Amino acid sequence: GDSVTQMEGPVTLSEEAFLTINCTYTATGYPSLFWYVQYPGEGLQLLLKATKADDKGSNKGFEATYRKETTSFHLEKGSVQVSDSAVYFCALSDPTGANNLFFGTGTRLTVIP
Amino acid sequence: GAVVSQHPSRVICKSGTSVKIECRSLDFQATTMFWYRQFPKKSLMLMATSNEGSKATYEQGVEKDKFLINHASLTLSTLTVTSAHPEDSSFYICSASPPVPDTQYFGPGTRLTVL
Numbered sequence: 001g002d003s004v005t006q007m008e009g010p011v012t013l014s015e016e017a018f019l020t021i022n023c024t025y026t027a028t029g030y031p032s033l034f035w036y037v038q039y040p041g042e043g044l045q046l047l048l049k050a051t052k053a054d055d056k057g058s059n060k061g062f063e064a065t066y067r068k069e070t071t072s073f074h075l076e077k078g079s080v081q082v083s084d085s086a087v088y089f090c091a092l093s094d095p096t097g098a099n100n101l102f103f104g105t106g107t108r109l110t111v112i113p
Numbered sequence: 114g115a116v117v118s119q120h121p122s123r124v125i126c127k128s129g130t131s132v133k134i135e136c137r138s139l140d141f142q143a144t145t146m147f148w149y150r151q152f153p154k155k156s157l158m159l160m161a162t163s164n165e166g167s168k169a170t171y172e173q174g175v176e177k178d179k180f181l182i183n184h185a186s187l188t189l190s191t192l193t194v195t196s197a198h199p200e201d202s203s204f205y206i207c208s209a210s211p212p213v214p215d216t217q218y219f220g221p222g223t224r225l226t227v228l
Contacts, residue, residue: 004156032215043117043206044157044219051215089156093215100147101217103156 002027006090006104013080013111021075021107023064023090031092033057033066033073034101038087047075047088080111115141117209119220126197127228134192134223136207142187143209147217148180151204163190197227 007022025033032051036044048057053068062077073090090104116139126132136146145164149157161177163169163184171177179201181193190209194201204224208217 006156034215036219041221043119043221044208046217049215100159100162101157102159103149105154105156 002031002092002094002102004090004092004102004104007107008105009107009109011107011109013109015082015111015113016079017111019075019077019080019084019109021088021090021109023073023075023104025071025073025090025092027071027092031094033064034091034093035062035064035073035075036089036091036103038089038106040086044089080109082111082113085109085111115139115209115211115218117143117207117218117220119207119223121223122221123224123226125226125228128198129196131193131195132197132225134194134205134207134225136190136192136209136220138188138209138218141209141211141218143190144187144212145210146184146190147208147210148182148190148192149206149208151206151222157206160192194225197225199227201225202227 003026005024034049035047037047038044048059050057050066056065064075087106087108089106091101094100118137120135148160151157160175161169161171169182184190206222208219210217
């Protein structure tokens with residue numbers, strides 16, 4: 001079945017460090033891929049998405065490229081800030097078009113000054 | 114952006130009682146709403162999908178008689194945990210979807226603790 005495997009955390013980085021959170025997926029069709037972020041005490045928010053192979057999603061300095069050949073959608077940011085501390089979830093949409101999402105386990109990122 | 118609220122944010126109840134959680138889309142009409150359950154250090158697990166005015170579609174392994182879902186209007190869905198037990202303690206999250214592909218807006222979640 002469709003699933004997402006996400007790098008387990010927690011991840012602790014110093015401010016301005018480079019961030020990579022790995023995400024790979026298994027899907028029978030051609031899903032859209034997403035990164036959601038959950039800040040403390042808040043609901044999940046869409047961070048970025050990509051709808052087809054080789055698309056790059058980007059937002060707030062974060063980027064992820066839809067790699068069909070490696071079935072990956074790794075999240076990267078060149079210089080993290082304390083305000084990026086949150087839990088990050090990789091997800092894919094149901095390729096049958098049912099509009100529901102399959103989530104990874106989430107990766108907690110803590111950025112220290 | 115679109116806002117989805119959940120109420121209550123936290124609830125503690127005794128074993129055997131029922132608890133209702135509300136999910137509202139505040140500034141858009143949600144043709145579809147989703148209910149997820151989040152276990153500690155685990156991903157969100159989809160429990161059910163509900164479309165306004167029709168019966169919810171439950172995922173495999175989710176007891177529909179225990180987790181009653183009602184989507185009575187385009188802005189409100191409710192999840193009722195009936196005869197709650199300690200193993201039902203969890204974080205329940207709803208999301209609402211307008212008629213736009215690949216678009217879901219999430220509520221802040223409800224922490225249920227069953228004593």
